[in-house]
Amino acid sequence: MDDILQDAAVRALAYLDGLDRRDVAPSTKALAALSELAAPFPQQGEAADDILAKLDRLGSPATIASAGPRYFGFVTGGSLPVALAANWLAGAWDQNAFSTTSSPLGAALEMNCLEWLRDIFGFPDAAGGAFVTGATMANFTALAAARHAVLAQVGWNVERDGLFGAPPITVLIGDEGHAAMLKAVRMLGLGEGRVQRLAVDGQGAIRADALPLIKGPTILCLQAGNVNSGAFDPAVELIPAAQDAGAWVHVDGAFGIWAKAAPERAALAAGYELADSLAVDGHKWLNVPYDSGVTLVRDPGSLHAAMSISAAYLPDADTREPYDYTPECSRRMRAVEIWAALASLGRVGLAELIETCCRHATMIAEGLAAAGFEILNDVRLNQVMVSFGGDSVTERIIAGVQADGTAWCGGTVWHGRAAMRISFSSHATKDADVAKTLAAILRVAGSNSGG
């Protein structure tokens, strides 16, 4: 055991050490070498050190260097060193965070994290929560609680009787709601096609006057941080109005809600503390390793009703049993990295992490604008969209930047136009990386500007 774990640590450290020097995207040679993995299931197992050596030889060069300082694709956080270290230790512990019995430590860490997260996001002390794989499952978990609550209000027990013959639920989502939100709706039997889409402004935020008359069981899903523009739906106006009409208000705050933790950005996320439920990622802006997401629910009873299980071998619990709040039963101890990250950052470090990413977004947007390129969004958070002219030019430049290897930026479509999307979400990115990335983009743009 000692040898193989030492070997893994040495290889992992060498990998991390090399991140800054290698191309962000893997080479075609490294990707082609992955064909070596496609071998038949071996009759006899191989030696552990050979397996690790093979994984490192084939795997490490074939990774996307998203743990490094110049990966700006999707919304991808790095891993804080302490969060990665906690992840390694937790791997050795191999706890089943299912219950207080299977892992008292896991349950205690969840309790502590919930307290800190309620504090950060302004949720009341009594709010409940669950530690899941990411924002998609956090949205799903919260919507299950919402589905319970809005149907219970009209006397329907959805856990017992299902949706067959149930009073209809109206689900309201902005026109720019994330696809993951719609997936959660689908998985809960609420029907993506039945969702009422609400009109948005030029940044993709729901218009404050777009709320329809709310009647009957209704769930309003807001978004704190549009995946393209970073825009926030107007919570201050929409949440009280919807709640007064009896709706449950859920917030998909996958990355954007962390703005609340940075005093200079907190105004963007004003009012979200009033929501009935919130989904947030750990693996994006908190910079913990994949996979990690959290659901917070103002009324823990609704979450409990949606997720609890009972079985003869389970105690009648007075304490908070994790399995009563999550879709999964057995699962890894995700709270450990969140706990380590928050403990090491503290309020000041967390604010700095968020603020620095936002500052980097502004830096690159200003540099690109100064070079004559069009920034397509109001850069108020960590997301930047830029057009280099026509769609084909923009697409060529995106591909060119990815091939150049200095940095990695993805593409998107915004208001019908192709755009490069640059997301600043990692602690590893320093000012010099922003400068290097800007120079690389301008270099590629300079040699691709025709057509």
Ligand SMILES: Cc1ncc(COP(=O)(O)O)c(C=O)c1O
């Ligand atoms: C607003 C929003 N919601 C949900 C998701 C999905 O998150 P995850 O991939 O962690 O499930 C994302 C991912 O970028 C997002 O930006």
